[in-house]
Structure formats: structure tokens, C-alpha cells
Amino acid sequence: MKLNSICLENYKIFYGxxxxxxxSGVNIIEGKNGYGKTTIIDSVFFALYGKKNGNIINNFxxxxxxxxxxxxxxxxxxxxxYMVKRELSGDDEKFxxxxxxxxxxxxxxxxxxxxxxxxxxxxxxxxxxxxGYMNDKNMDExxxxxGLKNVKKDVESLKKEAESSLTSTKKIKNFFxxxxxxxxxxxxxxxxxxxxxxxxxxxxxxxxxxxEISGLKKILESEKKINEEETxxxxxxxxxxxxxxxxxxxxxxxxxxxxKDELKKSVENINKKKDEIIKSRMKQGRINAQQExxxxxxxxxxxxxxxxxxRSNYGKHEISLLLEKLEGEEEKIGEIKDxxxxxxxxxxxxxxxxxxxxxxxxxxEKETIETMLNKKCPPSKMDVVLKxxxxxxIEEKARELRIKELESELADIKNMIEERREKIKxxxxxxxxxxxxxxxxxxxALDEIIDExxxxxxxxxxxxxxxxxxxxxxKPKEYKNIDVESMNIKNVSTELSDGEKHVLALSLLGGIKKxxxxxxxxxxRLDPTHKRKLLKRIPFLAxxxxxxxxxxxxxxxxxxxVYHIRHDQERRVSVIK
Amino acid sequence: MKDIVKRICEQDRLDKNIVDEIINCAxxxxxxRRLKKIDSLLEKL
Numbered sequence: 001m002k003l004n005s006i007c008l009e010n011y012k013i014f015y016g017x018x019x020x021x022x023x024s025g026v027n028i029i030e031g032k033n034g035y036g037k038t039t040i041i042d043s044v045f046f047a048l049y050g051k052k053n054g055n056i057i058n059n060f061x062x063x064x065x066x067x068x069x070x071x072x073x074x075x076x077x078x079x080x081x082y083m084v085k086r087e088l089s090g091d092d093e094k095f096x097x098x099x100x101x102x103x104x105x106x107x108x109x110x111x112x113x114x115x116x117x118x119x120x121x122x123x124x125x126x127x128x129x130x131x132g133y134m135n136d137k138n139m140d141e142x143x144x145x146x147g148l149k150n151v152k153k154d155v156e157s158l159k160k161e162a163e164s165s166l167t168s169t170k171k172i173k174n175f176f177x178x179x180x181x182x183x184x185x186x187x188x189x190x191x192x193x194x195x196x197x198x199x200x201x202x203x204x205x206x207x208x209x210x211x212e213i214s215g216l217k218k219i220l221e222s223e224k225k226i227n228e229e230e231t232x233x234x235x236x237x238x239x240x241x242x243x244x245x246x247x248x249x250x251x252x253x254x255x256x257x258x259x260k261d262e263l264k265k266s267v268e269n270i271n272k273k274k275d276e277i278i279k280s281r282m283k284q285g286r287i288n289a290q291q292e293x294x295x296x297x298x299x300x301x302x303x304x305x306x307x308x309x310x311r312s313n314y315g316k317h318e319i320s321l322l323l324e325k326l327e328g329e330e331e332k333i334g335e336i337k338d339x340x341x342x343x344x345x346x347x348x349x350x351x352x353x354x355x356x357x358x359x360x361x362x363x364x365e366k367e368t369i370e371t372m373l374n375k376k377c378p379p380s381k382m383d384v385v386l387k388x389x390x391x392x393x394i395e396e397k398a399r400e401l402r403i404k405e406l407e408s409e410l411a412d413i414k415n416m417i418e419e420r421r422e423k424i425k426x427x428x429x430x431x432x433x434x435x436x437x438x439x440x441x442x443x444x445a446l447d448e449i450i451d452e453x454x455x456x457x458x459x460x461x462x463x464x465x466x467x468x469x470x471x472x473x474x475k476p477k478e479y480k481n482i483d484v485e486s487m488n489i490k491n492v493s494t495e496l497s498d499g500e501k502h503v504l505a506l507s508l509l510g511g512i513k514k515x516x517x518x519x520x521x522x523x524x525r526l527d528p529t530h531k532r533k534l535l536k537r538i539p540f541l542a543x544x545x546x547x548x549x550x551x552x553x554x555x556x557x558x559x560x561x562v563y564h565i566r567h568d569q570e571r572r573v574s575v576i577k
Numbered sequence: 578m579k580d581i582v583k584r585i586c587e588q589d590r591l592d593k594n595i596v597d598e599i600i601n602c603a604x605x606x607x608x609x610r611r612l613k614k615i616d617s618l619l620e621k622l
Contacts, residue, residue, distance in 0.1 A: 078604045111606035147603025154602075154615050431620065438622040442599060445585045449600065452581045 001112060001120060002515045002544050003044075007072040008576075010061040011046070012039045015573035026539050026558045027546045029576075031565030036574040037548040038520055041121050047071040047086045049114050050095070056088060060573045077112060084108065116141045120514060120542075124521030128501035130508065134487050142512050143457040143484075145450050152446040159439035166432050185424075188417050195410045202403045209396045216389045223382040230380050233373060240369045247362045255353040287326045294319045294326075458484050465511025472503055472533040482508065499525045506534060510541045517542040523554055595622045 008018045013036040020029065020040070031037045045051040057069040070087040083098040097104050099111075119141055140146040293304070298319055302308055424430050465482040469489070473479045481490040482504070489496070489504060496504065502525050509517060522538070523531045531554060538545060538558055549555050552562075564577045582600065586593040599618050605611040 077606075106607045110608050148600065150608075150611070151599060151603050151615065154608075154612050155599075155619070158612065158616050158619060435619050438619045441589050441591055442596070442619065442622070445582075445589060445591065445596060446600075448585055449578065449581050453578055456578075 001117065002076045003518075003546065004074040004076065005072075006040065006043060006047075006074075007070075008040070008043050009071070010058040010066055010069040011043050011071050012036065012056055012058060012069075013572075013574045014039065015058045015060050015568075015571065015575065018576040020563055020576060022544060022546060023561055024544050026561065027544070028552075028555055028559055028562040029546065029548045029565065030550070030552045030562060031548070031574070032550050032567070035565040035567045037550070037565065038123070039574075040548065041123075041518060041520060043071040044073060044121065044518075045114070045117070047073045047084050048108055048112065048117060050086060050093065052088075058573065060571050082111065113141075116146070120516050121518045122505075122509070122520065124502075124519060124524040127505045127509075127519065127522075128498055128525075130505050131487055131496070131501045139484075143454055143461065144513075145454050145457070148446060148450050148453065152443060152450065155439050155442050155446065159436055159443070162432050162435045162439065166429065166436070185417065185420050188413055188420070192410065192413045192417060195406050195413065199403055199406045199410070202399045202406065206396055206399050206403075209392050209399070213389055213392050213396070216385055216392065220382065220385045220389065223380055223385050226378060226380040227382045229377050233377060236369050236372055240366060240373070243362050243366050243369070247359055247366070250359050250362070251354040251357045252350070254357045255350050258353050259349060291323060291326050294323055460513075461508075461511045463511075465507045468510040468537055469504060469507035472507065472530060472537060473500070474527075474529060479504075482511070484508070484511075499527060499530065502526055503530055503534065506537070506541070510537055514542040516544040516546070518546040518548070520548040522547055522549065523551075592622055 002024070003022050005019060005021045007020075008014045010016065029037060029040060042051070042053075046056065057067065061067075061069070068087060068089040070085060072083070072085040075082050075084075081100050083096075083101075085096040087094045087096075095108075097106065097108060099106070115137055119138060134142065137146065140149055297303055461484050462482050465484070466480065469479055469482055470476045479489050479492065479500075482488070483490045487508060506522070523534065526534065535555070535558065538547070538555075547555055547558070556562075565574050566577050567574045578600075582596055583593060585591070586596050595618050599615060602611050602615050602618075605614060
């Protein structure tokens with residue numbers, strides 16, 4: 001709650017219209033005892049809850065025949081703007097409420113319960129009363145879990161209401177029997193889950209295949225390069241063979257050119273020898289004929305003409321000499337016969353010449369090709385890779401088809417489930433039953449949330465309160481930590497003095513995160529040291545702090561936003577300046 | 578508190594948005610309005 005303004009009209013000691021406007025931060029209302037400071041706090045509770053003690057219409061106003069008094073409040077709570085006005089005229093009491101400028105008949109107790117409002121208004125004389133004990137409801141308000149508890153209470157009452165409206169469990173059982181039981185639905189749901197799992201498996205596999213294909217494509221690229229290299233090598237090998245043939249031809253041509261003269265001589269020699277051989281063969285023929293003739297002459301002792309040898313010019317001795325001579329001639333002819341120019345000699349001569357011939361251009365190119373061919377090149381697996389890619393694509397398509405099948409199966413099952421669910425949902429008893437179950441779940445969830453939030457807020461509050469206490473107390477070594485549950489200082493056995501309780505109460509209030517705090521006579525019972533230390537802490541007690549004090553000196557430095565209550569002794573009325 | 582609500586919703590399979598809405602009902606001061614809202618949320622859950 002954040003108070004924007006209070007308007008008092010002829011309320012108790014205040015005569016006429018008195019308006020107080022408040023800002024965020026510290027606001028001060030100064031007035032001596034009996035001038036009406038506490039009346040301002042009372043006016044808030046009158047406006048909100050109609051609280052009044054005795055006569056509340058200003059006496060001076062009554063004397064002037066003004067018989068109506070009223071208090072108007074303008075405040076904010078949880079982002080909404082509220083305007084409250086309570087008017088009393090004789091016994092006639094009227095209450096007006098506007099929420100965000102719209103009239104409303106909501107009970108103000110539902111907006112801000114009185115006990116919640118009381119946690120923001122403190123009398124300095126009695127502020128220490130919060131030390132040592134705080135009832136559960138106030139503690140819940142203080143820790144910010146009252147709202148959650150209200151929600152839990154509402155859920156519980158809704159659950160109870162639903163339970164009492166539930167006709168009979170027998171009817172529900174019959175209904176489910178007709179539906180084929182909940183098990184049938186569960187079975188369908190299990191089936192749906194299975195298909196979804198299968199689908200997700202197929203989808204996962206397709207992703208894997210796609211990934212594998214992309215990997216194979218990369219391999220294919222490198223295999224293509226290897227394949228290109230292989231083709232190039234084949235071309236090079238072909239070229240190498242061509243070069244070798246060319247080289248051979250070239251060498252042979254050159255060799256023949258080189259051997260040309262030699263060959264001429266050889267041919268001449270051959271021809272010469274050939275003539276000699278022919279001549280010698282002819283001579284041989286003659287010799288053979290002569291030898292045969294001489295031998296027959298020697299054997300028969302007669303010439304072919306019949307003349308005895310002893311009568312011819314040649315005797316036997318001469319014939320024998322002639323035969324010896326002819327044998328010598330025969331040996332010479334044999335030597336001539338053995339002479340020839342063999343082809344083997346020519347080939348070896350050619351080879352000898354060829355080895356010394358080296359065509360440089362061909363040699364260089366051949367060497368380059370050899371170097372290239374000597375480099376190792378792995379055999380290309382492009383065909384294998386292409387085959388794998390095709391196989392993967394076929395598998396991918398098959399799985400896509402499988403997914404389509406599964407999708408149609410899933411759609412059928414979903415329709416069946418939906419039909420059954422619709423029937424179940426439209427059953428009134430089922431709705432109630434579901435509501436009860438949901439309420440149970442929410443109650444258990446809220447229990448846990450409330451418990452956890454309480455722990456958290458308690459811890460936060462204790463930390464903040466303890467920090468304030470340690471900074472303001474005169475016994476920082478002794479008074480270290482505050483326990484919010486017991487609203488007291490931890491591990492302190494001795495009873496606290498009223499002043500110490502006052503300090504502890506303000507520390508506790510400072511630790512609780514609040515929108516607004518109103519304190520009447522904040523430093524009563526406090527010694528100067530405590531006062532001085534607490535003064536520094538006052539602006540941090542809440543977002544909006546309203547102090548009501550009789551002693552302006554002690555708080556004058558806190559803010560410039562100050563109202564003064566002035567009193568007219570003659571008319572016995574107070575007015576706010 | 579957000580973490581607590583998230584954990585509980587996951588644990589009890591509750592729609593977090595609706596549970597958040599139910600928790601936000603704590604700020605509705607009007608009891609009747611609050612009850613009505615919570616009732617509709619329980620049916621929606």
C-alpha cells in the first residue's frame with residue numbers, strides 16, 4: 001500500500017478540510033502532543049474499516065451546525081489506484097470506493113485486510129510489542145505468502161465443492177465401461193508413442209544417411225581426382241611407348257647413315273668374294289674332274305684314249321704331284337668359301353652404333369614422363385563410392401516412404417484418441433473428476449511453493465534485519481542475528497530492555513520489504529546513540545515512510561516534505577499547514 | 578519462485594502458464610473474483 005493523500009473534513013480535532021499529500025521517500029507530520037497526530041492514523045482506519053471511538057465529528061463544526069464529517073484516502077495497491085471515502089452524518093454512515101476511477105462495491109477487507117494495514121502503522125510507544133511474538137496470519141502477511149495461502153484456501157474450497165457435486169462414482173465407472181475403459185485409451189496412447197518413436201528413429205536414420213552421403217560425396221571428389229590422374233597416366237604411358245618407338249626408328253636411321261660407308265665397302269668385298277667363290281667353284285669343278293681323271297689313269301694305268309701311262313709324257317710320279325697340287329688348290333678354295341659377311345656382325349655393329357646415339361629431345365621427354373610415372377598413385381575407388389552413394393539414396397527413399405506410412409498410421413490413431421478424449425471431456429462427471437484431480441495437484445504444488453517462498457523470504461528478511469540491527473545496536477557483538485520466526489535476536493538469553501526492543505522492532509520492520517510504513521513518535525525510549533544511528537536507517541525502512549513526531553529537531557534533516565499541525569486554543573481545533 | 582514453479586510443473590506434468598496464472602490470483606483482492614478465476618483455471622488445466 002502506498003498512501004497518496006488523506007483528506008480530513010471535520011474529523012475529530014481537525015476542523016474544515018485538511019489535505020495531506022504524500023510522496024515516495026520520507027514524509028513528516030509535526031505536531032505537539034494533543035494536536036492530532038494519532039488522530040491522522042485513526043482517520044485511516046475510520047476511512048477503510050469504519051473504526052471509530054466515541055464522537056468523531058468535530059465539536060466546533062457541530063457548533064456551526066455542520067453535522068457531517070468525512071475522511072478520504074487516495075492510495076495504490078498492487079498497481080491499482082483506490083479512492084476511499086467514509087462519511088458520517090449523525091448515525092448515517094456512507095462508504096464510497098473507486099478502483100481505477102470506477103465505482104466498486106467490493107468489500108475493502110478483501111482488498112486490504114485490516115490486519116495487513118495494521119502492519120504498516122505503528123505507534124512508537126507500542127512498536128516494541130511486535131518483538132517476541134507475531135501471529136501466523138501477520139507473519140504470512142509480513143513474509144508475503146498470505147496471498148498464496150488465500151489461493152490455496154480457495155482451491156481447497158473449490159475441490160470440496162466439486163467433490164460434493166460429483167453424483168456417483170458408479171456412473172463414471174459405467175461411462176468408462178461403455179467407452180471401452182481407460183485402458184483402451186491408454187493403449188492407443190501407447191501405440192501413438194511407439195509410432196512416434198519409430199518415426200523419430202527413421203528421421204534420425206535419414207539424417208545419418210544424408211550425413212553419410214555428404215561424406216561420400218567428399219570422398220567422390222577426391223576419387224574423381226585420382227581417376228583423372230589415372231587417365232593422365234595412361235596417356236603418358238602411351239606417349240612413352242610412342243617416344244620409345246620414335247627413338248628406336250631414329251637411332252636405326254642414324255645408325256644406318258653412320259654405317260653406310262662401311263656397308264658399301266662390305267658389299268664390294270662381298271661381291272668380290274662372291275666372284276672369287278664362283279671362280280673357285282668353277283676351278284674346284286675342274287680340279288675335281290682332273291683329280292678323277294688322274295685317279296682313273298693311276299688305277300687303270302691307261303689314259304681315257306686307251307694309251308698306257310708309261311708311254312705318255314706324264315708318268316705316275318707326275319700324276320701324283322699333280323694330285324698333290326690340286327689338293328693344295330682345294331684348301332685355298334675352302335678358305336675362300338669360309339669367308340662371308342654375316343648378318344649377326346651387322347646387327348651387333350648396328351647395336352653398337354645405336355647405343356652411342358642419344359636423341360636429346362626424346363630423352364628429355366621420356367625422362368619427364370618416367371619421373372611422373374614413378375610417382376605412386378593409389379588406384380581409384382570412384383566406382384565403389386558411386387555405388388555406395390546410390391545404395392544410400394535408395395535406403396533414404398525407402399525410409400522416407402516408411403515415414404509416410406507411419407504418418408498415416410499416426411494420423412489414424414490420433415483421430416481415434418481425439419474422438420475418445422472428446423467423449424470423455426464432454427462427460428460432466430469426468431470434468432468434475434478432472435477438476436478435483438487438478439485441484440489436488442495445485443494444492444500440493446502450492447504447499448511446496450508456499451514452503452519454499454517462506455523459507456526464502458525468511459532468510460532474506462533475517463539477513464536484512466540483522467544487518468540493520470548490527471549497524472544500530474549498542475551491542476553489535478552480542479546482537480548479531482535476528483530470528484524472524486520468534487521475532488527476536490538469536491542466542492540471547494537475557495531479556496531485552498524496552499529501548500532495545502524498540503531498536504529490534506525497527507530493524508525487523510526495516511528488513512521486511514514494504515511499500516509504506518507510518519510511525520508515530522519513532523524515537524520514543526531511545527537513547528541519543530540509537531537515535532542517531534536509526535535516523536540514518538529511516539529512509540530505507542520502506543519506499544514511503546511517514547513519520548509523526550512532536551520533536552522536529554530530531555528528524556528535521558531527513559526531508560523537506562513536512563506538514564505542521566497548528567492548534568487554535570480558543571476554538572480547540574487543529575489545522576494542517 | 579519461478580524456479581520452484583518450473584520444477585513442480587515438470588514434476589507433476591502441469592501447464593506452467595496456468596499454474597503461473599493461479600499463483601498470480603494471489604494479487605486479486607476480491608474473493609469472489611479470485612474464486613471464479615481459479616475455478617476456470619482448474620478446468621483449463
